[in-house]
Amino acid sequence: MIYSFDTELAAEIGLNEAILLQNIAYWVKKNEANDVNFHDGCYWTYNSAAAFSKLYPFWTPRVIKYALAKLQQGEYIKAAQYNKDKMNHTNWYTLTEKGWLLISKHGQQKQEQQQEPVQNESIDGTKLSNRRYKNDFPSIYTNIKHTDNKQGVRARGPTL
Incomplete structure (x- = not known):
């Protein structure tokens, strides 16, 4: 499995x-979108350490x-128990x-970084089209074209 995280957030809180x-x-956002697990004015998620x-x-x-515990002490999260079964201490x-x-602060920083202007030359010095922002470049994954031949599938990379 591949895991990812916000490096600036990790540097700030661990x-x-x-x-x-x-x-x-x-x-919590998923539960809000599905309008489930709403208690005491908040949407919640639950899980045990195990x-x-x-x-x-x-x-x-x-x-x-x-x-x-560190997240609770830092007042980034709060915990409660809303289990119907009183024996369940999740x-x-x-x-x-x-x-x-x-x-949201770290999410906003990411959006601002993506909006920084980029240079108008590729690594090999050829001029690129007049694109202003990094996120205007087409994704390499959406531009790969596959051709089927008798030797198997061959992928051709994108052209800019």
């Missing part, structure tokens, strides 16, 4: 904390509990206002 914060934010360690097999439940998590501000 790698484990950044990964968990982004995971919780994703699931379940998180199955999602992130390189962490032990103890490491996860520590990272979640924690539910949501982001605090501070947590949402941190996530």
